[in-house]
Amino acid sequence: MTPAPRPLSSLGLSARGGLDPVITGITADSRAVKPGFLFAALPGVAVHGATYAMAALERGAAAVLTDAKGAALFQGPTVVAEDPREALARAAALWFGAQPATMVAVTGTNGKTSTATFCRQIWNLLGHAAINIGTTGVEGSWAAPSSHTTPDPVTLHAMLAAAAEAGVTHAAMEASSHGLDQRRLDGVRLKAGGWTNFTQDHLDYHKTFEAYFAAKAALFTRVLPPEAVAVLNLEDPALADFHPPQSLLTVGKHEADLHILGQRYDATGQDLRVSFRGVTHQLRLNLIGGFQAENVLMAAGLVIAAGEKPGDVFAVLPQLTGVRGRMQLAATRRNGATVFVDYAHTPDAIETALQALRPHVMGRIVVVFGAGGDRDTTKRPLMGAAAAKWADVAIVTDDNPRSEEPALIRAAILQAAPEATEVGDRAEAILRGVDALGPGDALLIAGKGHETGQVIKGDIYPFDDVEQASIAVAALDGVI
Numbered sequence: 001m002t003p004a005p006r007p008l009s010s011l012g013l014s015a016r017g018g019l020d021p022v023i024t025g026i027t028a029d030s031r032a033v034k035p036g037f038l039f040a041a042l043p044g045v046a047v048h049g050a051t052y053a054m055a056a057l058e059r060g061a062a063a064v065l066t067d068a069k070g071a072a073l074f075q076g077p078t079v080v081a082e083d084p085r086e087a088l089a090r091a092a093a094l095w096f097g098a099q100p101a102t103m104v105a106v107t108g109t110n111g112k113t114s115t116a117t118f119c120r121q122i123w124n125l126l127g128h129a130a131i132n133i134g135t136t137g138v139e140g141s142w143a144a145p146s147s148h149t150t151p152d153p154v155t156l157h158a159m160l161a162a163a164a165e166a167g168v169t170h171a172a173m174e175a176s177s178h179g180l181d182q183r184r185l186d187g188v189r190l191k192a193g194g195w196t197n198f199t200q201d202h203l204d205y206h207k208t209f210e211a212y213f214a215a216k217a218a219l220f221t222r223v224l225p226p227e228a229v230a231v232l233n234l235e236d237p238a239l240a241d242f243h244p245p246q247s248l249l250t251v252g253k254h255e256a257d258l259h260i261l262g263q264r265y266d267a268t269g270q271d272l273r274v275s276f277r278g279v280t281h282q283l284r285l286n287l288i289g290g291f292q293a294e295n296v297l298m299a300a301g302l303v304i305a306a307g308e309k310p311g312d313v314f315a316v317l318p319q320l321t322g323v324r325g326r327m328q329l330a331a332t333r334r335n336g337a338t339v340f341v342d343y344a345h346t347p348d349a350i351e352t353a354l355q356a357l358r359p360h361v362m363g364r365i366v367v368v369f370g371a372g373g374d375r376d377t378t379k380r381p382l383m384g385a386a387a388a389k390w391a392d393v394a395i396v397t398d399d400n401p402r403s404e405e406p407a408l409i410r411a412a413i414l415q416a417a418p419e420a421t422e423v424g425d426r427a428e429a430i431l432r433g434v435d436a437l438g439p440g441d442a443l444l445i446a447g448k449g450h451e452t453g454q455v456i457k458g459d460i461y462p463f464d465d466v467e468q469a470s471i472a473v474a475a476l477d478g479v480i
């Protein structure tokens with residue numbers, strides 16, 4: 001339902017000169033302005049949005065929200081905010097109004113999507129209408145596509161209001177460091193926030209580890225209210241020294257409120273014995289990888305922190321299913337060898353994925369992977385080193401080279417993985433990887449996960465690792 005027009009002051013904003021125009025909508029894109037809209041002219045990476053303020057006013061914008069620098073670039077009804085991104089997020093929350101009553105957010109370099117999905121599945125299994133919002137879009141009791149892991153605040157609040165109006169009571173969302181830095185989550189009413197881990201990624205954007213850490217920490221220091229609960233994974237030493245202002249619920253393998261007492265792996269999953277604040281629970285997880293157990297513990301911690309009874313939560317965990325493209329069993333060869341697809345596209349994620357697979361595999365592990373173009377170049381040799389160290393056989397291929405020369409990206413990876421085979425064409429690399437599998441072996445195809453395209457020089461070519469795995473197995477073993 002489109003919100004009814006109302007005065008600017010009802011969005012917590014006041015225009016210069018005491019103006020209080022009626023607002024009919026909000027956008028940060030001048031091209032989407034309609035008569036009566038509030039146009040948020042944000043300082044961007046490429047350009048200041050105020051460059052487009054006159055265009056927005058010509059399209060009928062009732063007022064322009066911007067910072068002091070932006071306000072100097074045009075004439076017209078202006079709201080000046082110290083941080084216009086924060087003001088936009090808070091105005092969007094007030095404009096759309098409704099939000100699901102129980103919401104949690106999870107940040108961390110890895111594990112956000114699995115954790116948010118597990119939260120939603122647990123709530124669904126306990127009878128709640130729930131959604132998760134993140135890299136895979138909005139899923140669950142209400143669905144919508146999303147172009148960002150953490151959508152911009154106008155999109156996010158439109159989604160939250162639509163979901164709430166459709167009866168959704170619970171939501172788990174992924175908080176990306178970009179989203180937190182750009183204040184996309186300010187104004188979201190959270191009951192709990194989780195932090196999975198902290199390792200190298202996105203230094204192209206944040207520049208330093210400190211800035212990247214501060215962006216993630218902002219979930220607790222700025223977005224989460226003091227009466228909410230902070231759920232921290234103590235397995236990461238970087239988080240053990242972080243002291244958020246909220247009360248804590250800690251999870252981990254060893255010393256934590258919720259921790260693992262015993263873990264046994266088999267070909268299809270794992271059995272766990274866990275302790276929650278002194279009470280022992282026996283669990284079955286039909287999920288591959290010890291890191292999935294950590295994601296499940298984080299999700300369990302978040303839903304408990306948001307009000308569920310621990311016993312009810314632990315009872316439904318055996319029914320959890322993995323996220324598409326996250327250590328997904330994509331195909332099995334006639335000889336029993338398995339092929340997994342995983343989204344791992346950072347050095348740490350490749351290491352984690354390969355280590356996680358190891359206890360489930362009797363034979364050798366083959367890995368097929370590459371690194372994206374136009375993104376953090378420092379991680380390329382680190383990815384090569386991780387694959388060389390943790391896999392038995394490595395095949396380096398292309399993974400969204402974008403505008404870069406693919407051979408140069410592969411060369412940067414191969415520098416640190418001299419034994420690896422280079423096969424630029426990803427379909428051929430997957431076929432070679434599957435062909436190398438003997439009984440008891442496993443192939444990990446890393447990097448794309450749920451993605452369905454290969455981005456080369458501005459064009460997106462259809463490409464699905466899961467589909468390619470089946471095609472390769474069918475080609476080598478005959479259609480089964």
Ligand SMILES: CC(=O)N[C@H]1[C@@H](OP(=O)(O)OP(=O)(O)OC[C@H]2O[C@@H](n3ccc(=O)[nH]c3=O)[C@H](O)[C@@H]2O)O[C@H](CO)[C@@H](O)[C@@H]1O[C@H](C)C(=O)N[C@@H](C)C(=O)N[C@H](CCC(=O)O)C(=O)O
Pocket residue numbers: 028029030031040041042043044045046047048049050052147148149150151152176177178179182
């Ligand atoms: C680097 C980055 O995060 N950029 C985000 C940022 O863009 P920006 O403000 O720098 O854009 P800009 O091009 O300089 O333009 C400045 C302003 O002018 C406006 N504009 C521009 C042109 C025009 O004609 N009219 C107009 O009004 C733009 O809407 C913008 O508000 O603010 C925009 C609006 O909120 C975002 O859409 C945009 O995300 C870009 C598209 C993006 O790709 N972001 C990625 C890196 C991202 O956020 N990724 C994380 C996940 C990362 C991960 O974990 O892997 C995510 O949460 O998805």
